[in-house]
Amino acid sequence: MASPKVKLTSLSKLFFNLKAELKPISGESRVSVENAVNRILSKDIFAKNDNPPFDNSAIDGFAINQEARSASKNITLLEGLLRPGSRSRIKLKINEGIKILTGAPIPAGTTRIIFKENTKEHNQKIHFVQDDDVETNIRLRGEDFKKGDLLFKKNSQIRVTDLAALIGSGNSSISIVKPLKVGLITTGNELNASIKRQSKGFIFDTNSIPLKSLLEKWGYSVVDMGSVGDDIGLLRKKIFDNLNCVDVFVTTGGVSTGQEDFVSQILSSEGQLINWRIAIKPGRPFICAKLGAKYVFGLPGNPVAAFICALIILRPSLGRLGGEKEWFKPFSFKAKANFKKYKRRGRTEFLRANLNREDGFVSTFPLEGSGRLSSLSWSNGLVELSEEEQDIDRGNFVNFIPYGSFFQ
Amino acid sequence: MASPKVKLTSLSKLFFNLKAELKPISGESRVSVENAVNRILSKDIFAKNDNPPFDNSAIDGFAINQEARSASKNITLLEGLLRPGSRSRIKLKINEGIKILTGAPIPAGTTRIIFKENTKEHNQKIHFVQDDDVETNIRLRGEDFKKGDLLFKKNSQIRVTDLAALIGSGNSSISIVKPLKVGLITTGNELNASIKRQSKGFIFDTNSIPLKSLLEKWGYSVVDMGSVGDDIGLLRKKIFDNLNCVDVFVTTGGVSTGQEDFVSQILSSEGQLINWRIAIKPGRPFICAKLGAKYVFGLPGNPVAAFICALIILRPSLGRLGGEKEWFKPFSFKAKANFKKYKRRGRTEFLRANLNREDGFVSTFPLEGSGRLSSLSWSNGLVELSEEEQDIDRGNFVNFIPYGSFFQ
Numbered sequence: 090m091a092s093p094k095v096k097l098t099s100l101s102k103l104f105f106n107l108k109a110e111l112k113p114i115s116g117e118s119r120v121s122v123e124n125a126v127n128r129i130l131s132k133d134i135f136a137k138n139d140n141p142p143f144d145n146s147a148i149d150g151f152a153i154n155q156e157a158r159s160a161s162k163n164i165t166l167l168e169g170l171l172r173p174g175s176r177s178r179i180k181l182k183i184n185e186g187i188k189i190l191t192g193a194p195i196p197a198g199t200t201r202i203i204f205k206e207n208t209k210e211h212n213q214k215i216h217f218v219q220d221d222d223v224e225t226n227i228r229l230r231g232e233d234f235k236k237g238d239l240l241f242k243k244n245s246q247i248r249v250t251d252l253a254a255l256i257g258s259g260n261s262s263i264s265i266v267k268p269l270k271v272g273l274i275t276t277g278n279e280l281n282a283s284i285k286r287q288s289k290g291f292i293f294d295t296n297s298i299p300l301k302s303l304l305e306k307w308g309y310s311v312v313d314m315g316s317v318g319d320d321i322g323l324l325r326k327k328i329f330d331n332l333n334c335v336d337v338f339v340t341t342g343g344v345s346t347g348q349e350d351f352v353s354q355i356l357s358s359e360g361q362l363i364n365w366r367i368a369i370k371p372g373r374p375f376i377c378a379k380l381g382a383k384y385v386f387g388l389p390g391n392p393v394a395a396f397i398c399a400l401i402i403l404r405p406s407l408g409r410l411g412g413e414k415e416w417f418k419p420f421s422f423k424a425k426a427n428f429k430k431y432k433r434r435g436r437t438e439f440l441r442a443n444l445n446r447e448d449g450f451v452s453t454f455p456l457e458g459s460g461r462l463s464s465l466s467w468s469n470g471l472v473e474l475s476e477e478e479q480d481i482d483r484g485n486f487v488n489f490i491p492y493g494s495f496f497q
Numbered sequence: 498m499a500s501p502k503v504k505l506t507s508l509s510k511l512f513f514n515l516k517a518e519l520k521p522i523s524g525e526s527r528v529s530v531e532n533a534v535n536r537i538l539s540k541d542i543f544a545k546n547d548n549p550p551f552d553n554s555a556i557d558g559f560a561i562n563q564e565a566r567s568a569s570k571n572i573t574l575l576e577g578l579l580r581p582g583s584r585s586r587i588k589l590k591i592n593e594g595i596k597i598l599t600g601a602p603i604p605a606g607t608t609r610i611i612f613k614e615n616t617k618e619h620n621q622k623i624h625f626v627q628d629d630d631v632e633t634n635i636r637l638r639g640e641d642f643k644k645g646d647l648l649f650k651k652n653s654q655i656r657v658t659d660l661a662a663l664i665g666s667g668n669s670s671i672s673i674v675k676p677l678k679v680g681l682i683t684t685g686n687e688l689n690a691s692i693k694r695q696s697k698g699f700i701f702d703t704n705s706i707p708l709k710s711l712l713e714k715w716g717y718s719v720v721d722m723g724s725v726g727d728d729i730g731l732l733r734k735k736i737f738d739n740l741n742c743v744d745v746f747v748t749t750g751g752v753s754t755g756q757e758d759f760v761s762q763i764l765s766s767e768g769q770l771i772n773w774r775i776a777i778k779p780g781r782p783f784i785c786a787k788l789g790a791k792y793v794f795g796l797p798g799n800p801v802a803a804f805i806c807a808l809i810i811l812r813p814s815l816g817r818l819g820g821e822k823e824w825f826k827p828f829s830f831k832a833k834a835n836f837k838k839y840k841r842r843g844r845t846e847f848l849r850a851n852l853n854r855e856d857g858f859v860s861t862f863p864l865e866g867s868g869r870l871s872s873l874s875w876s877n878g879l880v881e882l883s884e885e886e887q888d889i890d891r892g893n894f895v896n897f898i899p900y901g902s903f904f905q
Contacts, residue, residue, distance in 0.1 A: 122692070122706060123706055123709075123710075126710055126714075138695060140870060140871075141700065141868060142695065142699075142700060143697075143698065147866070147868070149753060149754075149755040170756075172686055172727065172757065173685060173686050173687035173727070174685065174686030174687035174688070174698065174699060174726070174727075175686065175698065176697065176698045190755055190756075190757055191753070191755070191798070192685065192687045192700075192798070193687075194698055228866065228868050232864075232866075232869075233866075233868065233869045233870055233871050234870075234871050240871070240874075241874070248874075248900070249707060249710045249711055249714060249900075250707075250804070250873045250874055250876065250900060251873070251874040252703075252706055252707040252710060253703040253704075253707050253800045253801070253804065253870040253873055253874075254703075254870040254871050254873065254874045256692050256701050256702070256703045256706060256707075257700070257701050257703045257800075257870045258870075259695065259701070261692045261693045277581060277582065277600065278580055278581050278582030278583065279581030279582035279600045279601075280582070284530070284664050284669045285669045287546060287550065287667060289551075289584065290551065290582065290583065290584045290602055291550075291582060292549065292550060292600075292665070293664050293665050293667070294664070295660075295661040295662075295664045295665045296661075298530060298531055298660055298664060299657060299658075299660040299661050299664075301531075302531075302534055302657045302660060303657055306534075306657060318582070319580065319581070319582075345557060345599070346557075347557040347598055347599070348578075348598075349580065349598055390599070390600070392661045392665075393661070396658070396661065418854070420852075420854070420877075420899045420901060422830035422831075422832075423830075424830075444828075446826070446828070456640075458555070458636065458640075460549060460555070460636050460641065461640075461641045462548060462641055462642075462661040462662040462665045462666075463548075463641050463642050463648070463662050465658045465659070465661055465662065466648075466649070466656075466658055466659040466661075466662045468658065469828075469905075491828045491901070491902065491905065492656070492657075492658060492905055493828060493899070493901035493902045493903075493904060493905035494899065494901045495901075496657075496901060496904045496905065497877075497899065497900055497901035497904065
């Protein structure tokens with residue numbers, strides 16, 4: 090599909106406008122740490138205690154009190170075993186030692202912990218066999234963080250790798266920005282009423298469930314408003330009736346300039362347009378506007394284009410509306426092109442791509458049509474060709490974004 | 498913490514053994530496509546219909562019947578508009594055309610669709626203004642896939658990028674391998690009973706919730722069995738009482754060689770050991786064994802070590818037990834080291850790392866202790882140093898695994 094020239098907004102300009110336009114939607118709530126992943130902090134998080142909360146042994150061995158490393162290598166062994174989760178009033182005097190297990194609080198007077206394997210025990214004495222261990226093997230109270238330390242900044246997102254620090258710092262629940270409620274509407278007369286049985290001349294709605302899954306993976310709460318035919322009255326009603334039930338709308342289809350492209354007609358006539366028609370491929374007819382107090386993101390109807398626009402444009406935009414301070418940018422890296430391509434300058438292209446992890450070469454789906462559903466499942470990421478790039482030759486380095494980057 | 502030499506199994510040998518040992522646990526169930534993400538297919542998936550299901554227009558324009566591209570450029574325009582979701586009995590004769598919208602079934606006789614912008618309409622005739630479009634702009638029935646085509650192979654995992662093809666191929670529900678039920682037990686006398694209020698001498702359990710989150714992100718159903726103190730009787734009872742309630746056990750703590758390391762004591766005396774003590778850092782004391790008919794994966798007690806072992810060892814192992822044919826391998830790429838390091842040959846190390854996306858340099862957490870919870874949240878991925886690597890110099894390329902790779 091070639092297409093006549095129309096004035097397009099570059100992706101960088103769209104991002105510039107969205108960054109200026111989109112402000113976090115207010116509202117706070119509180120969740121337990123079990124439900125913290127993907128949530129955006131509404132307040133800074135400080136440690137409520139030191140971690141470790143007390144000096145403890147990093148190994149199984151003997152806690153000893155030795156004046157200096159060069160001092161006596163015969164240590165008198167006290168009775169007992171210090172276990173984790175136990176408290177003891179023992180105080181080691183010089184040249185005394187006691188058995189200790191990993192994680193146990195160290196007794197007063199401990200200068201270091203030595204490995205059992207480096208010693209011999211004889212007549213209630215520990216004799217050093219070797220002493221080349223330069224560590225004290227003590228985990229000091231607060232060496233990880235101290236009570237009052239700033240651990241997480243307001244407006245950052247909690248990931249699964251943050252949970253241990255949250256729990257260890259006594260933050261069993263956290264204040265978060267209220268998760269966005271995203272209203273999802275698919276449009277098109279051609280959409281079959283059900284995904285179970287097909288009617289002649291209709292197609293299954295391959296936008297609704299994939300987009301819902303994406304939005305939920307990102308932690309949003311999705312209000313599925315179903316599908317609307319190409320009828321401006323019905324579409325207006327669906328949007329305006331629900332304007333107060335959601336924080337933001339995502340639609341698919343009806344965003345071109347045709348006579349039955351009603352999403353773009355409503356948004357451009359009744360909304361405050363941010364941008365329409367972007368120099369990206371796929372996804373050119375993308376539109377976004379403010380309708381009343383709510384933003385509407387109009388994705389194209391083609392399922393591949395809608396999905397890729399969701400990854401590239403919706404993810405950072407919803408992130409910002411949902412309270413993220415940083416504009417989301419997916420991880421990417423350079424991989425060698427296993428393809429040749431000429432592209433138009435000024436346009437950003439996202440090619441469905443498959444990275445071969447054996448040889449490091451990235452291939453692109455041989456056919457570009459954005460109706461090809463099989464191309465999405467064939468790919469394991471996207472090749473991003475920037476506005477400036479034009480001629481790509483086999484062996485050139487191109488930017489590869491593995492899909493995992495969008496779900497970190 | 499340096500440590501005395503004991504015989505360790507290399508990570509590659511552990512993987513070799515696990516691949517040989519672990520077989521998919523049988524059991525099948527069925528889910529609707531809405532719940533398909535992360536699930537493993539128990540059967541091949543074939544297309545139940547062609548996609549597209551009928552020839553349709555890729556653009557808004559005129560469907561025309563033209564004998565050849567060089568033929569008449571004056572086309573007689575028929576009355577009407579062909580919409581998506583509508584059926585029409587129109588048959589275009591040579592040099593006839595009709596208005597058509599994107600997605601509408603093309604009328605019989607159509608040879609191609611032309612853009613309105615490339616034509617002039619006058620007196621019920623379409624005159625070509627320009628004709629440099631080499632495409633037909635027709636999406637042909639079955640050009641994506643055909644009824645009966647194999648779309649997804651048995652024992653592969655469904656990702657969010659597969660949903661559109663599943664729906665578009667009429668597979669609104671799929672047969673899957675029953676999701677694994679993973680029993681999670683944390684051990685240690687030092688673990689506080691609650692994560693809400695700390696008692697003196699105890700620490701919060703920073704393993705349970707992060708591991709549960711990880712396992713759930715991977716699509717497993719987690720049976721949280723809580724925490725057990727260092728008591729061999731209680732631990733035995735907890736495991737054996739629940740042996741028939743879960744498919745596999747994951748434990749933390751108690752896996753070293755000390756006198757109160759009861760997980761390893763039970764597994765090595767009563768189980769069929771697969772491997773114990775691995776040449777990895779962190780995670781050296783890792784153990785896995787079969788107890789009765791169930792596998793037990795004993796992670797170390799240190800939360801950073803437990804978390805990293807879960808990513809590196811549990812993810813592929815549980816994948817295999819859960820029906821994945823491919824041994825899971827996370828995406829990684831080469832990044833420039835912003836650090837110097839000497840490591841022991843034969844050991845695989847996973848360093849908590851932070852990739853600076855501006856300059857492409859990857860830094861590692863300055864302190865290696867695996868009790869440092871802040872290191873996990875500081876990092877955005879892991880640097881993997883292989884068994885062979887020894888001297889890493891600043892500027893060398895090292896293997897970086899972004900955390901997103903584990904959640905694709």
